[in-house]
Amino acid sequence: MESRKQDLDTIPKLLHNRALEYGRHQIAMRKKDYGIWNEYTWQDVYEHVKNIAYGLLSLGFEKGDKITIIGDNDPEWFWAEWAAQSLGGAAVGVYIDCIPSEVKYYIEHSDSTFVFARDQEQVDKILEIHGQLPKLKKVIYWDPRGLWFYDTSKAVAMKVLEDLGQKHAEDHPDLFEKFLSQGKEDDIAVFCYTSGTTGLPKGAMLSHRNLLYAVGVLEQYNRFLPMENYLSYISPAWLTEQILGLCGGVLIPLVLHFPEKPETVQVDIRDIAPHIIFYGARLWESLASTIQVKITDSTPLKIFFHNLALRISHKKLEAKEKGEKIGLLLEILHRLADFIVFRPLRDRIGFTKNKVGYTAGAAISPDMMRLFHAIGINIKNLYGTTEASLISLHRDDDIRYETIGVPFEGCEVKISEEGEILVKSGGVFVGYYKNPEETAKVLKDGYYHTRDAGLFDRGHLVYLDRVDEMIELSDGKKFSPQYTEIRLRFSPYVRDVMVFGGEGKPFVSALLNIDYDNVGKWAERRKMTYTTYIDLSQKKEVRDLLKGIVEKVNSVLPEYARIKAFVSLHKEFDADEAELTRTRKLKRKPIEERYKEILTGIYEKKESIKVESQVAYRDGRVGMVRTEIIVNYLN
Amino acid sequence: MSGEIRLEIKNLTLGFGNLVALSDVNLQLRRGEILGVIGPNGAGKTCLLNCISGFYKPQKGQILYQNKDLLKIPAHTISQLGISRTFQNVELYTGLSSLDNLLAARHIHIQYGLLSALFHFGPSMREEVKHRRAIEDIVKLLEIEDIRDHVVGSLPYGLRKRVELGRALVQEPEILLLDEPMAGMNVEEKEDMARFIIDINELKGTSVMLIEHDMGVVMDITHRIAVLDFGNKIAEGTPEEIKENPVVINAYLGKA
Numbered sequence: 001m002e003s004r005k006q007d008l009d010t011i012p013k014l015l016h017n018r019a020l021e022y023g024r025h026q027i028a029m030r031k032k033d034y035g036i037w038n039e040y041t042w043q044d045v046y047e048h049v050k051n052i053a054y055g056l057l058s059l060g061f062e063k064g065d066k067i068t069i070i071g072d073n074d075p076e077w078f079w080a081e082w083a084a085q086s087l088g089g090a091a092v093g094v095y096i097d098c099i100p101s102e103v104k105y106y107i108e109h110s111d112s113t114f115v116f117a118r119d120q121e122q123v124d125k126i127l128e129i130h131g132q133l134p135k136l137k138k139v140i141y142w143d144p145r146g147l148w149f150y151d152t153s154k155a156v157a158m159k160v161l162e163d164l165g166q167k168h169a170e171d172h173p174d175l176f177e178k179f180l181s182q183g184k185e186d187d188i189a190v191f192c193y194t195s196g197t198t199g200l201p202k203g204a205m206l207s208h209r210n211l212l213y214a215v216g217v218l219e220q221y222n223r224f225l226p227m228e229n230y231l232s233y234i235s236p237a238w239l240t241e242q243i244l245g246l247c248g249g250v251l252i253p254l255v256l257h258f259p260e261k262p263e264t265v266q267v268d269i270r271d272i273a274p275h276i277i278f279y280g281a282r283l284w285e286s287l288a289s290t291i292q293v294k295i296t297d298s299t300p301l302k303i304f305f306h307n308l309a310l311r312i313s314h315k316k317l318e319a320k321e322k323g324e325k326i327g328l329l330l331e332i333l334h335r336l337a338d339f340i341v342f343r344p345l346r347d348r349i350g351f352t353k354n355k356v357g358y359t360a361g362a363a364i365s366p367d368m369m370r371l372f373h374a375i376g377i378n379i380k381n382l383y384g385t386t387e388a389s390l391i392s393l394h395r396d397d398d399i400r401y402e403t404i405g406v407p408f409e410g411c412e413v414k415i416s417e418e419g420e421i422l423v424k425s426g427g428v429f430v431g432y433y434k435n436p437e438e439t440a441k442v443l444k445d446g447y448y449h450t451r452d453a454g455l456f457d458r459g460h461l462v463y464l465d466r467v468d469e470m471i472e473l474s475d476g477k478k479f480s481p482q483y484t485e486i487r488l489r490f491s492p493y494v495r496d497v498m499v500f501g502g503e504g505k506p507f508v509s510a511l512l513n514i515d516y517d518n519v520g521k522w523a524e525r526r527k528m529t530y531t532t533y534i535d536l537s538q539k540k541e542v543r544d545l546l547k548g549i550v551e552k553v554n555s556v557l558p559e560y561a562r563i564k565a566f567v568s569l570h571k572e573f574d575a576d577e578a579e580l581t582r583t584r585k586l587k588r589k590p591i592e593e594r595y596k597e598i599l600t601g602i603y604e605k606k607e608s609i610k611v612e613s614q615v616a617y618r619d620g621r622v623g624m625v626r627t628e629i630i631v632n633y634l635n
Numbered sequence: 636m637s638g639e640i641r642l643e644i645k646n647l648t649l650g651f652g653n654l655v656a657l658s659d660v661n662l663q664l665r666r667g668e669i670l671g672v673i674g675p676n677g678a679g680k681t682c683l684l685n686c687i688s689g690f691y692k693p694q695k696g697q698i699l700y701q702n703k704d705l706l707k708i709p710a711h712t713i714s715q716l717g718i719s720r721t722f723q724n725v726e727l728y729t730g731l732s733s734l735d736n737l738l739a740a741r742h743i744h745i746q747y748g749l750l751s752a753l754f755h756f757g758p759s760m761r762e763e764v765k766h767r768r769a770i771e772d773i774v775k776l777l778e779i780e781d782i783r784d785h786v787v788g789s790l791p792y793g794l795r796k797r798v799e800l801g802r803a804l805v806q807e808p809e810i811l812l813l814d815e816p817m818a819g820m821n822v823e824e825k826e827d828m829a830r831f832i833i834d835i836n837e838l839k840g841t842s843v844m845l846i847e848h849d850m851g852v853v854m855d856i857t858h859r860i861a862v863l864d865f866g867n868k869i870a871e872g873t874p875e876e877i878k879e880n881p882v883v884i885n886a887y888l889g890k891a
Contacts (some may be wrong), residue, residue, distance in 0.1 A: 034768065034771035034775070034784060035734075035771055035780070078851075145775075145776075163736070260780050260781075261778075261780050264780050264781045267781070267784065282844070327712060
């Protein structure tokens with residue numbers, strides 16, 4: 001941070017400065033390709049950005065234009081975004097699994113003139129809707145496999161664009177630098193579309209100032225050293241990656257690492273051993289269940305040592321939480337446990353050098369936070385929203401698992417009478433694109449209204465739920481379904497769950513999705529046979545397993561919020577069927593609507609319910625499934 | 636397809652004792668085409684492939700490739716000439732990683748001798764890098780990056796078949812013989828495999844002889860089809876012609 005000068009007020013200006021400072025002596029990025037890590041120095045990155053920018057100019061890019069980028073985390077995504085920002089433009093990130101109609105909405109709504117797409121699959125999506133996008137000038141792709149024979153009037157390879165750029169640069173020297181110097185910190189840098197749990201996605205505009213602010217506040221609670229390793233894994237369509245990867249990568253600066261493919265990340269992360277990791281809450285959850293399942297699968301001796309080490313570690317954590325002095329014996333035992341069990345474990349999952357792991361996006365259960373700390377991973381809750389950027393975080397010596405940390409200095413947080421979290425800070429966004437009404441609704445008196453319900457507990461902020469999701473039960477008490485859901489999801493056998501209650505529902509009930517892989521393995525160990533997901537989900541043994549899990553969670557809930565009945569659903573919630581958002585959050589209304597019959601059955605206290613449901617198969621075909629599912633009641 | 640004939644099978648007859656597996660079969664494979672070979676079980680499809688790759692020695696006939704009769708040369712030289720194959724039942728080194736399986740198949744292109752291999756630098760090192768690069772191209776093409784270092788024995792069937800296709804491809808064949816590459820696969824895996832075969836054919840101009848039972852796939856991706864029945868070739872033509880051919884319908888596709 002010391003090296004940040006006053007006039008370096010945009011990300012591209014900082015990038016230029018890094019190139020001057022480090023040139024070809026320091027690595028800026030590593031991308032695994034052909035099975036080896038390919039390196040890019042700061043000078044390489046700067047030149048790519050410059051060439052792409054010139055290329056865009058030669059194809060008619062104008063100051064303030066927007067580009068849409070759809071792809072995995074690749075250096076090319078970063079270059080394209082920085083190139084657009086160098087020219088005073090902004091970037092819109094799109095998740096790779098979006099369907100053409102969603103992609104069309106983002107391109108159209110953001111008025112993007114160029115689209116950067118990863119590969120043939122993504123280019124095909126855009127060419128399918130190309131005719132309906134009059135403002136779109138060109139599609140640029142960076143993985144040319146399978147695209148050799150495509151119509152170049154619509155789509156060109158990034159290599160071609162860079163060649164065009166180089167020619168353009170010869171004719172217009174210094175034009176790029178001119179654009180660069182014209183950039184201001186209040187220029188819009190990115191559009192982040194809100195995940196759209198309600199209504200159409202809104203394009204939140206964030207300026208360079210917003211992003212630089214967010215990296216600045218992170219450094220209040222964590223000292224990053226220049227050139228630490230960072231794994232770019234969560235999609236830059238999400239603001240958090242924009243902050244840490246695209247902005248922090250240049251500002252701190254970090255060495256950005258890109259996995260070969262999303263599927264190879266488990267191997268790649270071991271190569272890198274990143275210092276800083278940013279996973280969504282769901283990714284931490286799946287990492288935890290992978291660890292648990294792998295351990296249950298190993299030899300009795302290993303299981304014994306693992307459990308013993310875990311007990312020691314938990315004991316130490318407990319003492320620390322209570323503020324007790326840690327005895328010498330415990331300290332020695334813990335060191336031993338760490339050496340024998342946890343170090344190798346951390347090595348297996350690529351956490352040998354890790355200083356901090358952030359989790360954000362959805363609440364994570366305290367039990368799981370405790371588990372990660374027990375195995376020596378410094379995981380912290382980072383709270384923020386697309387519109388208000390980063391709000392609070394745990395300090396290193398002050399981690400309380402049930403909270404979302406302490407608000408950053410310079411970030412004013414207050415709780416409204418309704419119980420809503422309101423925020424005022426340098427991170428609060430500029431507004432929604434082309435939507436002043438919605439902007440006015442959430443930005444009042446300089447405060448951003450998060451619609452998150454929360455409270456302060458001894459200086460820490462506690463997140464309860466979305467204000468609109470807090471449910472008033474029939475006896476007038478308020479409860480948060482999400483609070484229960486994350487605790488249920490902590491079980492490796494529960495993939496998803498939605499909890500119901502409130503109006504017209506005399507008690508609390510739940511729809512559960514079993515985790516097919518983990519429950520399948522569990523069943524195999526018991527020599528149970530099963531055919532499909534449907535079959536497995538309704539097995540008596542599986543339902544009993546779930547019953548035990550629900551009972552355990554119930555025991556920590558107040559009487560009125562306990563689950564009285566649940567159903568093990570015959571299918572998984574699916575983003576392609578609009579039951580989940582792309583970040584795997586529940587879309588509550590569509591789910592409730594869709595499983596109306598089941599819910600009615602539960603509240604009519606039926607033993608079982610016949611269901612007929614449309615399912616989309618992996619290959620895209622759609623079929624009907626008829627089956628009978630059993631309602632499980634708890635005393 | 637009017638490409639030049641690359642592989643010509645003439646009057647091929649193969650018998651085991653009194654059992655006639657192939658009788659007087661004539662067939663040509665042209666440059667850059669995908670030729671489907673179909674027929675009921677026991678029609679002699681795999682025998683045909685085994686004759687080409689030198690596993691079986693037929694009693695009569697010729698298989699001409701590059702002005703040589705493949706029946707007259709040792710089996711191990713056939714792959715060096717540019718003909719590679721996959722097997723109906725996957726035949727990989729199950730104890731080796733995917734990568735090592737591919738590297739092993741690359742031996743036919745390795746130039747350096749034993750002595751320079753002993754001192755692993757200079758020319759032999761450069762060659763190793765070159766071969767690894769060629770293999771990684773195939774790894775990328777077949778999208779098996781994530782199983783690169785997995786032991787083949789631990790892989791599911793669909794992926795093993797993919798590795799096996801990879802092994803045939805790293806030999807950079809001019810002619811690729813595929814024996815039921817999609818058997819036992821689900822729809823998604825079949826689609827992937829079909830895409831790979833088309834890619835290989837279009838990108839590298841490889842001629843493909845494809846034995847497959849899934850008629851949907853065969854009709855979709857082949858340029859020409861030959862039909863075998865009890866060792867006799869009963870028809871040959873484009874997929875459209877074959878679909879209409881009464882003899883084929885009778886023998887194989889089933890009466891409508």
